[in-house]
Amino acid sequence: xxxFAYRRGTTVLHKTPALVKLSFLMVFCVCTFTNGPHExxxxxxCLAVSAVLFFLSGAHRQSLRQxxxxxxxxxxxxxxxxxxxxxxxxxxxxxxxxxxxxxFFALNTEGLRAGVLYTVRFFVTxxxxxxxxxxxxxxxxxxxxxxxxxxxxxxxxxxxxxxPAFVISLAITFIPQVFATWNRxxxxxxxxxxxxxxxxxxxxxxxxxxxxxxxxxxxxxQAETTRQAFVNRSTSNE
Numbered sequence: 487x488x489x490f491a492y493r494r495g496t497t498v499l500h501k502t503p504a505l506v507k508l509s510f511l512m513v514f515c516v517c518t519f520t521n522g523p524h525e526x527x528x529x530x531x532c533l534a535v536s537a538v539l540f541f542l543s544g545a546h547r548q549s550l551r552q553x554x555x556x557x558x559x560x561x562x563x564x565x566x567x568x569x570x571x572x573x574x575x576x577x578x579x580x581x582x583x584x585x586x587x588x589x590f591f592a593l594n595t596e597g598l599r600a601g602v603l604y605t606v607r608f609f610v611t612x613x614x615x616x617x618x619x620x621x622x623x624x625x626x627x628x629x630x631x632x633x634x635x636x637x638x639x640x641x642x643x644x645x646x647x648x649x650p651a652f653v654i655s656l657a658i659t660f661i662p663q664v665f666a667t668w669n670r671x672x673x674x675x676x677x678x679x680x681x682x683x684x685x686x687x688x689x690x691x692x693x694x695x696x697x698x699x700x701x702x703x704x705x706x707x708q709a710e711t712t713r714q715a716f717v718n719r720s721t722s723n724e
Contacts, residue, residue, distance in 0.1 A: 543621050634651065667704050
């Protein structure tokens with residue numbers, strides 16, 4: 487599974503201009519994470535919008551499976567925000583938000599509320615980003631950013647020489663490459679492991695360390711190859 491990877495299709499979102507989708511995603515993320523009155527109602531409305539986008543993109547269950555990490559990270563944030571020690575909250579959190587379980591242990595209801603809200607917001611924005619990038623190819627992203635860059639360059643000519651559109655589009659398209667490379671490294675590791683053999687904690691940590699080492703090595707090689715290709719292209723255009 488590759489997060490934020492482009493998926494071919496003919497859905498409504500596939501036909502929507504890339505600049506419209508990217509602009510919407512930026513505004514949508516800011517709106518979702520903005521605090522204020524009725525924030526739960528606003529978050530619920532944003533969740534409904536993400537659900538509509540999901541169905542407009544073809545409603546692939548694979549898209550939801552790739553977001554399985556969101557509730558896991560959200561659970562960690564919620565747990566660490568809820569479990570606390572009363573002495574550490576003296577003068578920081580109102581006593582109305584503290585439920586003392588033991589003399590040295592308490593639950594912070596405000597931390598629980600904030601953790602749940604963060605998890606829902608994280609899922610809402612991650613789902614929106616997933617469907618946007620699934621329905622927008624790297625070429626479309628590059629062309630959309632270049633159109634904005636060219637408009638700005640009419641007022642500030644040096645912008646075109648700096649070429650931020652290329653850098654941003656390259657960074658965005660590199661995200662799915664990270665996950666794709668991790669999948670290949672992990673599958674290669676499983677293929678070389680003894681099937682059915684029990685692993686102790688030391689072996690698991692050692693294997694994970696070697697997989698991460700291989701991942702970073704592959705990513706650095708890909709980055710260097712891309713950089714060299716860009717340098718060669720720039721030289722040939724001079």
